[in-house]
Amino acid sequence: MKQCTSCGSEIEGSDHFCPSCGAPVGTAETQKESGEGKSSQPRITSVFRRVGLILVPLVVIGGSIVFYSYVKPSVHAVIKRQPVVAAPMDYDSNVITMTNVSFHQNGNDIVFSLSDLKQYRLIRFEYPARNIIRPVMAYIDPEGRAVTAISISDHCGSTEFQLKNNQIYCAHCPSHWDMMTMEAYACCGTYYPDPIPSRVVGDEVRIPKEVVEKWSGRL
Structure with missing residues (x-):
């Protein structure tokens, strides 16, 4: 119930x-x-x-x-820290080729002229690193930074490059890269001229010798 x-x-x-x-x-x-x-x-x-x-x-x-x-890749980590030595500028379709310049050694540094870099915008020299000749390049990027790099594309073996339209062009294959981000176009991909650190002292650009001598390639 x-x-x-x-x-x-x-x-x-x-x-x-x-x-x-x-x-x-x-x-x-x-x-x-x-x-x-x-x-x-x-x-x-x-x-x-x-x-x-x-x-x-x-x-x-x-x-x-x-x-x-x-859409907008970041500036390469090494390039971002490089010193500004000139006013910003855009590179147009006129090709800038490499100019060979002199250099000397000062203690632990490889030294070349900042005036040469400002004049030619893209320079190159060959440094005898132990048992091998190491090509080194420098250029002024669109934001006015002095960029130094090992002048080699490991994939195609080229050591010569050109500048135009804010990009680095390989002189021996269709590859080209953004001058600041190293974003790649065409075949060589990540094998762009490898940025290395440097500093400016007066009218000199100084690269630590150790960085160039210990560079062993990327393949």
Whole structure:
């Protein structure tokens, strides 16, 4: 036996309505359970909404960073730290070829003239590194930095390059690279002239001899 939740009268287990007041059996419990079900659904929806408000901006920001990095690659780490020696300029379609210049050694440094670099914009010399001749190049990038590099493309073996349209062009194959980011075009990919650190002292550009002598290639 159970009791009617409305009037308290005893009700047979098989009855669906109270014989005394006519109230449906279990109405209060059914309404309670129904109310709990309805109240839980908005809570779940609210949780998903809050999660969405957090995740969507993160996805948009992350995608924007990846897209921006692809569209505008960052300046090469070595080049970024090189000293500025001239006003910014854009290289047009006129080809600048390499000019061979003199250099000398001073203690632990390989030294060449900053005036030569400013005059020719793209220079080259060959340094006798132990048992091998190591070609070294220097140029002024579009933001005015003095960039020094090992003048070799390991893939095709070229040691000579040219400048035009803000890019370095291999003199022996179709490859070319952005002068600041080293973003590659055509076949030689990551085998661009390898930037090495240097510093400016007065009218001299100085490269640590150790850097050139220990360079062992990238293949």
